[in-house]
Amino acid sequence: MIAHRVQRDLARAISAVENGHTDVRGALAQFAALGHAQRNGARADVIGITGPPGAGKSTLVDRLIEGFRANGETVAVIAVDPSSPFTHGAVLGDRVRMQRHAGDRGVFIRSMASRTAGGGLAPATRDAVRLADAAGFDVVIVETVGVGQVELEIVAVADVIVVVTVPALGDSVQTIKAGLTEIADMFVVNMADRPGANATALDLKHMVREGAREIPVLQTVAQDGTGLPALLDALAAKRGAGDSNAVRAVRFEVVRRARDAAVRAALAALDSDDASAVLDGLRDHTISRNDAVDALLAILGGPAHAH
Ligand SMILES: Nc1nc2c(ncn2[C@@H]2O[C@H](COP(=O)(O)OP(=O)(O)O)[C@@H](O)[C@H]2O)c(=O)[nH]1
Numbered sequence: 567m568i569a570h571r572v573q574r575d576l577a578r579a580i581s582a583v584e585n586g587h588t589d590v591r592g593a594l595a596q597f598a599a600l601g602h603a604q605r606n607g608a609r610a611d612v613i614g615i616t617g618p619p620g621a622g623k624s625t626l627v628d629r630l631i632e633g634f635r636a637n638g639e640t641v642a643v644i645a646v647d648p649s650s651p652f653t654h655g656a657v658l659g660d661r662v663r664m665q666r667h668a669g670d671r672g673v674f675i676r677s678m679a680s681r682t683a684g685g686g687l688a689p690a691t692r693d694a695v696r697l698a699d700a701a702g703f704d705v706v707i708v709e710t711v712g713v714g715q716v717e718l719e720i721v722a723v724a725d726v727i728v729v730v731t732v733p734a735l736g737d738s739v740q741t742i743k744a745g746l747t748e749i750a751d752m753f754v755v756n757m758a759d760r761p762g763a764n765a766t767a768l769d770l771k772h773m774v775r776e777g778a779r780e781i782p783v784l785q786t787v788a789q790d791g792t793g794l795p796a797l798l799d800a801l802a803a804k805r806g807a808g809d810s811n812a813v814r815a816v817r818f819e820v821v822r823r824a825r826d827a828a829v830r831a832a833l834a835a836l837d838s839d840d841a842s843a844v845l846d847g848l849r850d851h852t853i854s855r856n857d858a859v860d861a862l863l864a865i866l867g868g869p870a871h872a873h
């Protein structure tokens with residue numbers, strides 16, 4: 567249990583940091599001065615839950631809270647939402663969704679609307695996680711809306727990363743290919759009550775088989791709790807394994823930079839004289855689009871894409 571007083575001061579400390587009234591060090595010092603920093607050394611397990619809007623992340627988090635509480639662990643949730651602080655749309659929704667835990671002193675829930683202009687995780691998110699850790703919570707769950715590259719920043723915050731997707735989100739597996747296998751500790755196909763869940767899970771399993779790490783692919787129905795015991799088991803296994811987030815962050819950074827370099831090389835190749843000749847042929851209708859792509863890839867020296 568986390569005393570009500572600690573919960574209240576934690577909420578205030580997060581607000582102070584979020585509003586820029588103090589930095590995280592100041593907030594932690596204040597926290598300690600209030601006699602709250604019971605934790606020196608022990609660390610919360612930080613679980614990142616990321617995925618597209620509407621995938622069922624908040625519903626899943628609600629179920630996870632239930633699971634951790636049943637295990638006697640205290641849980642803080644930091645839900646980062648890109649919606650405007652002025653509209654409060656989905657933020658309010660999250661609060662309502664997790665409302666049933668409101669009276670539980672082992673649970674702290676905080677929605678943060680703030681994000682940086684670029685769409686990244688606001689620094690305040692990181693600070694909120696540190697503060698929740700200092701407050702003594704056993705588990706901190708960070709829910710972020712992941713679209714494209716944005717979710718990847720969660721690497722800097724979380725020890726274990728769960729990427730949530732849903733069936734029949736046509737290009738979700740494609741999006742995931744752009745480097746998510748480097749950061750995901752597990753994939754969850756939520757809404758497994760909908761058609762296409764098995765196919766999506768199979769797609770993901772094929773994809774993760776190519777990687778070096780073992781990444782479980784699970785299916786859940788967050789609404790009724792189907793698959794939650796397996797998800798909790800998988801999380802327990804990852805938490806116990808002490809997977810190094812530093813290793814993962816470095817791997818991801820290498821992939822990101824290699825991808826950036828490849829993009830730069832492709833753009834440069836497209837500016838070459840050889841490439842201009844191919845593109846002229848495309849304009850003159852003497853070459854098909856597919857043949858133009860193959861020819862340009864050949865100029866780039868990369869593997870030709872077979873269609
Ligand atoms: N059919 C179905 N609906 C779900 C499931 N999980 C969540 N939902 C619903 O999907 C909607 C979006 O859920 P929410 O948790 O807010 O998604 P988030 O935006 O990813 O946090 C809500 O109406 C949920 O009730 C599921 O497993 N199956």
Ligand SMILES: [Mg+2]
Pocket residue numbers: 623624625656660709
């Ligand atoms: Mg949500």
